[in-house]
Amino acid sequence: MVDTRFHRFVGPIALGALLAQVGRNDLVGSLSNPDHLITGVSELALAGPGDLALAAQPSYVEELRRTAAGAVLIAPALRDAAPAGTILVALDKPHNLFADILDTLYPSSTRAIIAAGRDDLGAPIFERDVTLGANVVVGPGVEIGRGTVIGANTVIGAGVTIGRNCIIAANCTIDCAHLGNDVVLHSGVRVGTEGFGWLDLGRSNRKIPQLGRVIIQDRVEIGANSTIDRGALGDTVIGDGTKVDNLVQIGHNCRIGRNCLIAAMSGLSGSTILGDGVLLGGGVGTSGHLTIGAGTVVHGRAAVTKDWPAGSKLAGAPAQDIRDFWRELATTRKLSKGEKQG
Template sequence: MMTTREIAHLVNGRLHGDADRTLSDVAPLDECGPQEIAYVASEKQLPALRKVQPGAVLAHGDLLPQLPDPAQTPVITVDDPQAAFIEVMLRFRPLPQRATIGVSPNATVSPTAKFGPDCNVHPGAYVGDRVVLGARCEVGPGAVIGDGVILADDVTIHANVVLYHDVHVGPRTTIHAAAVIGADGFGYRLVDGRFLHIPHTGTVVIEEDVEIGAGTTIDRAMIGKTVIGAGTKLDNQVMIAHNCVLGKHNVFASQVGLAGSVTTGDYVQCGGQVGVADHAQIGAGAALGGKAGVSGVVPGGQRYAGQPARPEKDAVKSYIAMTKLPEMRIQLKTLASQVEKLQSQIDQLTRFPESRAA
């Protein structure tokens, strides 16, 4: 339990209204009750706020005139309502503290593996030959750390992740359950009517502060490296093919798929189910809307949508035109019928002098 006065002090905010209102938890705005606190980030959320009776609200000071009467609903104004809300949330709902279990006797660990201080290897995990783990690494149950893998400091590998041999993972990276990093790329040669597998002798390099979602797959390079740039965040079930090189701070939503040898600049954003053809180049700061289809070179600093991907404004115009096609089809049939009638009348007029002459 916390009072509104305590919360305002915690977030360095300004309290408007009852300082002794007692709150027990945080809640989404549209579900917030009399003993809970929510936050309002923009005017768009005000209609939702009017439908509930929250115990208190975090908001930017600019919104204060549009908020409920603070005498009824205390308001704490801050510069960044979402950041303040997260701070309050973690006070009400502290994250579990990291346990110290060391290397479980029920894990399978090569005698040649090396561990930094304060590492945890959970039961059922496998750690191969010549593996190096930095300080404070976490290897979850059932995870497989292949031969020659290097984990830098503070890497978290969740349950059932598979890191194939010689993958490198940078510091403070988190890889969520069932992700597979370093499998061979989808490369084959057609020889005498049969597809023959191309060996992939490269690796995957994941730079620092990366987060990789559950079930995501990142293939190793045929030669060289598949690279995931620093600070990049990949959602669940993303596919990155062999020899792709992602820039720093890319953000990809679920089911994005990159074919082989794609390159991206820094701060590229991909909505859900974006598909990128092989050898495409996406410039820094490009933002691709959901289901966009990308090939060739996409200049940076713009928003794109559609299949094939094109500037968002053009894609919207095309979409609007597509919605009008049924109406245009009817109009076209009507015009075609009218033209046919006019042509028939013209034919009659041009034949009339001939019949008179006869």
């Protein structure tokens, strides 16, 4: 669900009234219970009885079958997969209406890096031996643990929490995030930036509100000028002990396991999942919405476009088993030499 430390919620509101507010009175009459109270918005897997969730395409079916959401915006073809008793708002392109609802329930004015008017979060809290460099900006409700050092010109957004004995270098920005203990962010790191999510692609390019968080667990190190986008609704997670090199892009809703190593210039598209101990060489890219199993090694410049099981060794673009990669390369060289000799 959306963390209201970072995004103020203007509800609760009855589902029928919410639809009327976004200009969709035509859908109210089809509701089994228009008075159902919406107390938040969440992903299908995490939603509860007061939450509104989205099921827009077939990839949502398994989570839809198990959801506890009270109401779901749903593509008509998926209706039969919804649990009995769930209030369904069925329409074509439900993602567009979902974006309208998110903008209504969590106004964009609450999503600034230093949210205005968040006096409800209270003053920042610092444990002892916290060091702040010159020109550090700390938003309301921030909590910083003992022994942490914050470098010059760093900006920490409202509600952010930072654990103990962390080193946050100069010129970082941290928003919509919770950091564990012994975390190191090198200069210029951006944590909690908006994810790259759009509707009506190539035409209006409408932004999908990005209302999730970034969770950085203990002993994580992030290299200079790397960027970690917050989730769209859920979390982007960096697991214990993972080390990320300079100039790495981690997209929204990625989940990176424990003790992974990600070399410079790599880019992980949204909803990429890395198991524990995955090693990515320099310049690796992923196409998103895929899983790379624990202990996998991906060699530099590989382009991962599908799921791979634990222990894989990958190379090439598109990425393939490294033995197939070398075999194809050797065959190509032989053919090339044969043509020259002929």
